[in-house]
Amino acid sequence: MVAQDDKFEGWLGYDASAAEGKMKWAEFEPKTWEETDVDIKVTHCGICGSDMHTLRSGWGPTNYPVCVGHEIVGTVVRVGSKVDGGLKLGDRVGVGAQNDSCMGRRGDCEACSSGMENYCPVKRVDTYNDTHLNGDKSYGGYALYHRAPSHFVFKIPDAIPSSEAAPMLCGGITTYTPLKFHGAGPGKSVGIIGLGGLGHFGVMWAKALGADKVVVVSRTSAKKDDALKMGATEFIATDEDPKWAQTHEDKLDIIICTVSSTSMPIMKYLALLKLDGTFVQVGAPDDGLPTVFPFPIIMKRLKITGSLIGSPDEIREMMQLAVDKKVKPWVEERPMSDANQALVDMENNKARYRYTLVNEHNKPVRAGL
Numbered sequence: 001m002v003a004q005d006d007k008f009e010g011w012l013g014y015d016a017s018a019a020e021g022k023m024k025w026a027e028f029e030p031k032t033w034e035e036t037d038v039d040i041k042v043t044h045c046g047i048c049g050s051d052m053h054t055l056r057s058g059w060g061p062t063n064y065p066v067c068v069g070h071e072i073v074g075t076v077v078r079v080g081s082k083v084d085g086g087l088k089l090g091d092r093v094g095v096g097a098q099n100d101s102c103m104g105r106r107g108d109c110e111a112c113s114s115g116m117e118n119y120c121p122v123k124r125v126d127t128y129n130d131t132h133l134n135g136d137k138s139y140g141g142y143a144l145y146h147r148a149p150s151h152f153v154f155k156i157p158d159a160i161p162s163s164e165a166a167p168m169l170c171g172g173i174t175t176y177t178p179l180k181f182h183g184a185g186p187g188k189s190v191g192i193i194g195l196g197g198l199g200h201f202g203v204m205w206a207k208a209l210g211a212d213k214v215v216v217v218s219r220t221s222a223k224k225d226d227a228l229k230m231g232a233t234e235f236i237a238t239d240e241d242p243k244w245a246q247t248h249e250d251k252l253d254i255i256i257c258t259v260s261s262t263s264m265p266i267m268k269y270l271a272l273l274k275l276d277g278t279f280v281q282v283g284a285p286d287d288g289l290p291t292v293f294p295f296p297i298i299m300k301r302l303k304i305t306g307s308l309i310g311s312p313d314e315i316r317e318m319m320q321l322a323v324d325k326k327v328k329p330w331v332e333e334r335p336m337s338d339a340n341q342a343l344v345d346m347e348n349n350k351a352r353y354r355y356t357l358v359n360e361h362n363k364p365v366r367a368g369l
Contacts (some may be wrong), residue, residue, distance in 0.1 A: 010143025019056035039078035046071030069141030069333035083150035100125035178307035207231030
């Protein structure tokens with residue numbers, strides 16, 4: 001169990017300025033221990049765009065202080081007597097963007113009973129900036145320790161390094177789930193809009209699932225070589241070809257849009273879809289999506305939809321696919337003590353393509369914190 005002198009400490013945001021690299025290292029109170037919980041000594045935590053949105057209250061008022069981070073990997077150091085999944089001391093495990101759900105404990109929940117806990121309408125608990133079923137506040141993984149209900153804790157396959165496993169737990173599953181659900185496999189043409197942290201996962205999952213064609217859509221050709229190395233078969237640079245939408249019209253079955261911008265040319269993106277094509281929005285801009293006009297949708301019977309992370313079973317399935325197909329995300333390790341600067345660098349699009357924070361001996365260097 002957590003040693004008495006080892007406290008739950010982490011990087012806390014106290015107001016919207018935290019998104020400018022002004023988080024502060026401090027102690028926090030985890031959820032009250034329950035026998036279904038495990039405590040995890042955090043070794044790695046991915047940086048996700050959701051962290052920045054939350055720190056700056058972009059998706060609504062944040063309940064400060066907040067400790068972000070929902071791509072958590074570490075070692076189990078305490079195990080409750082009623083844990084799920086056979087977890088034991090010393091296991092290398094991960095926690096994604098969801099920390100709990102009603103699990104049928106508060107009435108009949110069709111989503112949870114169907115293995116879709118990520119869509120629980122009764123009480124879906126986010127890993128940070130949320131409230132657990134017992135009323136306690138949830139805190140994330142930019143920290144030394146994390147406490148989580150065991151149903152949402154996953155053993156990490158030996159073949160996946162911790163720094164690569166961490167970003168799979170949100171960035172990876174956010175793109176894997178809609179690709180799998182909408183049939184991105186042999187005979188299908190898939191478009192990935194935006195080659196950032198989410199988009200680079202989308203390219204690799206589409207390839208791993210066997211899609212015939214994987215087309216990356218980006219503003220410039222600066223990332224074209226990277227996209228081709230990841231498995232893309234084509235690349236569209238929209239700022240460099242005024243007729244890109246006409247040239248590539250009616251070519252794609254599925255589009256995963258990772259762009260988080262109110263001004264994106266969504267109608268031109270929709271033009272790329274075939275009859276009965278599907279457009280899946282996973283990027284979530286603070287100010288909402290641009291206006292969509294109906295006739296192109298009507299004329300081609302298009303579907304516009306979204307997707308929310310994945311269920312526990314889908315996360316395990318995704319990690320097994322990563323093992324089987326040797327999917328390796330492009331990850332740069334950053335020290336946990338450098339979390340503020342790493343956040344700023346990610347916001348400035350310097351990541352190629354994900355950052356994973358690494359706890360130096362599980363304790364950030366204290367000087368200057």
